[in-house]
Amino acid sequence: MKNYKKIVEGIEPGDEVDIASDAIDGKLLESLGVQDSNRLKMIDNALDRIKQGKYGYCLVCKKEIPQARLEAIPYAFMCVNCKAQDERKNR
Known part of the structure; x- marks a missing residue:
């Protein structure tokens, strides 16, 4: 059997996958x-919180964010507990 290229509306079968x-x-x-x-x-x-002297403090409960969290996520604005509550609330 001959191998023919099927063209449908100007698109070859392989082109559909590419698209x-x-x-x-x-x-x-x-x-x-x-x-x-x-x-x-x-x-x-x-960076704004650093300028204001508020960096490293949770914006919700105002407690200090643990150093390990800030090392993992330097832009974290919530402590682990507040973030977990926020995620549960927003499910």
Whole structure:
């Protein structure tokens, strides 16, 4: 049997996969852009808290955020307990 390329509306079968892949890649890049933008805003907010002398303190309960948390997430604005409560509330 001869191997024929099937063309439907000008798109070869392999091209459909490429188009779908490109669409998924575009959505992923868009999502990463939003995440990076949000992270940058959080970093800017942390820098403002440093200037105000409020860095390292939870914005909810006002207690000191543990050093280990700040080392892991330097722009953290909530202690672990308040963050956990916030996540449970927003489920």
